Amino acid sequence: MSINLKSDPIQKSFIQYLLPALSGMVIKSIFIMGDAWFVGKGVGAEGLGAIALTIPAYSLFSAIAMMIGIGGATLMSIEFGKGNLKIGQTLFSQSMLATAIITTITVVSALIWLDEIIALMGASGYMAQLAHDYLDIMLKFFVLYALAWVMSCFVRNDTNPKLAMYAMSFGAVTNLALDYLFVLEFGWGMKGAAYATAISQGVIATILLTHFWQQKGQLRFSLEGLGLDRVGQILKIGVPTFFIEITSALTILLFNYVLLSQFGEGHIIAYGLTANVVYLLCL
Numbered sequence: 001m002s003i004n005l006k007s008d009p010i011q012k013s014f015i016q017y018l019l020p021a022l023s024g025m026v027i028k029s030i031f032i033m034g035d036a037w038f039v040g041k042g043v044g045a046e047g048l049g050a051i052a053l054t055i056p057a058y059s060l061f062s063a064i065a066m067m068i069g070i071g072g073a074t075l076m077s078i079e080f081g082k083g084n085l086k087i088g089q090t091l092f093s094q095s096m097l098a099t100a101i102i103t104t105i106t107v108v109s110a111l112i113w114l115d116e117i118i119a120l121m122g123a124s125g126y127m128a129q130l131a132h133d134y135l136d137i138m139l140k141f142f143v144l145y146a147l148a149w150v151m152s153c154f155v156r157n158d159t160n161p162k163l164a165m166y167a168m169s170f171g172a173v174t175n176l177a178l179d180y181l182f183v184l185e186f187g188w189g190m191k192g193a194a195y196a197t198a199i200s201q202g203v204i205a206t207i208l209l210t211h212f213w214q215q216k217g218q219l220r221f222s223l224e225g226l227g228l229d230r231v232g233q234i235l236k237i238g239v240p241t242f243f244i245e246i247t248s249a250l251t252i253l254l255f256n257y258v259l260l261s262q263f264g265e266g267h268i269i270a271y272g273l274t275a276n277v278v279y280l281l282c283l
Helices: 010-042 045-082 085-112 114-120 125-157 161-185 189-213 231-262 265-282
Strands: none
Touching: 010 045, 010 161, 010 189, 045 085, 045 125, 045 189, 045 231, 045 265, 085 114, 085 125, 085 231, 114 125, 125 161, 125 189, 161 189, 231 265
């Protein structure tokens, strides 16, 4: 059920937004630890090290999605509050278009120079091959990942935060179930883990789309107002979030490089496990 921000009490609306947000973070933490467990069991310690190498790639696309999603959804909420529904709709359409363009360019570039990127991380041998197997598949689905993330920001601000929570919940359950099937039962290794994650993003996107199909809020998929003339405003709001996330990615990238070049694969595996636990505690 959507929230009525015009008539519902402020305290009630705050709780209705807060609880799904907190639940979503808890669910995400469970998903991260569970995903690492299946990779560790099915692929081995080297698989955990390869996952650690791919974290900066996730952070890069998360940074892009957060920049556009938070920036666009914030401006949309302001315009909806003023009664400017048409401008709010335009911000949604342009945010989705900008996300698709930026992430597609990034994905194509990364796929072309994937081997060089992995080499720059300091990886070699078997661990480099595992990281390649994982990223070669995941990169092709990162556009969907970013679009789903941006869509969740707009759905949440379009008075439907519970749907965003449900989407993440079902996506996490799907990921874990497919990890078990693909990695442990089918023995697909890193490729299986990548396919499980990719399919779960499709599940998240599909659930979020029901917000538009059932017309639960003000937003609609429309070509009206489609363009890039408001992207500058969107990025202006979202850039601080982008730099916070990308700084974290660069820090992890440097840690990975130093550990691999100076100490070897055992240290990157330990760091990968530690990073997952730290991420869980920081939520």
